[in-house]
Amino acid sequence: MEIATIVEFLRDKTIFITGSTGFLGKIFMEKVLRIQPNVKKLHLLIRAKDAEDAERRMLIEVIGKELFDVLREKHKDGFDAFISEKINPIAGDIVCEDLGIEDCDLREKLYKEIDIFVNTAATTNFYERYDVALGINTLGAKNVMTFVKKCIKVEMLLHVSTAYVAGEQKGIIPEKAFQLGEALVEGEQLNVNEEITLVEDRKKELKKNKSTKEVERLAMKELGIERARMFGWPNTYVFTKAMGEMLLGHLRGDLSLVIVRPTIITSICKDLLQGWIEGIRTIDSIILGYIEGKISYFPGDPDANYDLIPGDMVVNAMIVAMATNSNKKTQSIYHVSSSLTKNVNCTKLAQCAYNYTLKNPCMTKKGKEIKTRVRFLKSMSCFHILMLLHYYLTLMGLFLSNLALCRLNSPSVNKLRKEYNLLMQFVYFHRPYIFFKGIFETTNLDKLRMAMINCGESTLLDFDPKNIDWDDYLVNIHIPGVLKHNLPK
Secondary structure, three states: OOHHHHHHHOOOOEEEEEOOOOHHHHHHHHHHHHHOOOOOEEEEEEOOOOHHHHHHHHHHHHHOOHHHHHHHHHHHHHHHHHHHHHEEEEEOOOOOHHHHOOOHHHHHHHHHHOOEEEEOOOOOOOOOOHHHHHHHHHHHHHHHHHHHOOOOOOOEEEEEOOHHHHOOOOEEEOOOOOOOOOOOOOOOOOOHHHHHHHHHHHHHHHHHOOOOHHHHHHHHHHHHHHHHHHOOOOOHHHHHHHHHHHHHHHHOOOOOEEEEEEOEEEOOOOOOOOOOOOOOOOOHHHHHHHHOOOOOEEEOOOOOEOOEEEHHHHHHHHHHHHHHOOOOOOEEEEEEOOHHHOOOEHHHHHHHHHHHHHHOOOEOOOOOEOOOOOEEEOOHHHHHHHHHHHHHHHHHHHHHHHHHOOOOOHHHHHHHHHHHHHHHHHHHHHHHHHOOOEEEOOHHHHHHHHHHOOOOOOOOOOOOHHHOOHHHHHHHHHHHHHHHHHOOO
16 A cells, blocks of 8 residues: 555545543544545444433543544534544444444444444443453454454454553563564463453442442452552553453454554644543643642652653554455554653653643742642652651541541541542552663654655644654643643632
8 A cells, every 4th residue: 555545545445443431532533524524424432321422422522622623613503513424433332242233223224334443442441340341351352353354344453452562561661463372571471261250250249249349449459550560560441451462462363453552642733633632641630730739759760761642642653554454354563652862751751740830830829839849769669758747647647637526527538648648649550650660662653754754644644753843742732631631720
């Protein structure tokens, strides 16, 4: 496939998309509709009770977003008709057989129509219930593959994973597929079916013991972390995503399969709505905490690389990889990463946040300017000592004084305890990324990039992190975007 024909490749294509209500799914949809309005149809699988509810969610949670304003302005009074013609919301759920699509006639119609299947659905919570993460990230991937293989003329399946399925590996991490049963701990053998059985048995046991919903919720969360670490992954999210990849590779047969593994996805960088983002990403909690004056100390190697990649670049890479691998009958892995540039570390992130506050001072509710500089602690042991001396002992002192005062200060003590526990949990689950020592190989992605050189679409579909001025992006685009789209109006 000639790279110059990518936009034309999308013409008259029928694309089935899962995860369309998510951040990346929205950017993908908008980009396809904008660069190729002659795409035939986008079928969106949306978790909903019926078709009417699916359409309602699509209109509110997808099309109603600011991201689609450019398309709205372009089509003006014809926008609603354009959307109605191009987008078909379908009630369903990837955790279910047949993707939860109950209408047999509709399924048969889809089997005959789908050209491209794009799976962006996932739960990205590091501390998700194991049964939930297993259902969406692992079995969901299996259900997708089963559905795709029934499609008569399907050209390929593109699955969005995460680069951090690599666990906590150090050095150069290759764009390599997982084998079924592969674990990151030497000597361990992972059996996906046994994990499913384990979850079912544990839930039956909890039910038999008449456990409350809260007890079951915590038990499932802890089971996920326990199993992930047993096999070498730091959290439930990346563990279940890795198992999802294994099943896809094992079941694909001769289907063309592309697995895109982005690193830490950030706001739109170069596309039309710069700074647009939904949700708080890994680094954004740190940025917000710094700007609001809530963080003065944080664990992290000042020189450790933060592997950031803007959402629009991930989508551009998806589109190019999709077109390039159509009907190839191979499996391809792409790390969409800025690892090799090593342009953003803890120090730069803090400096950019500081530079932002110099230009845009943040104020307390009393009108006082917030002035904060973050000190990074190079090891977790240093962080734990600081937390013990400055916070935990203070909390214990308040707890004891509260007992002496007959619990008159209980609300304030409980609030402080909750804040302390949340901070410790945040650091606990983000530690693998704060101190990450791996560098993601991008050999496969570089081949796509090289093919884009001197191409008329290389700017339209840019996914080269070398083209980013990271200081300008962080200070003038990303940080303002995080504040604009995530703080209460």
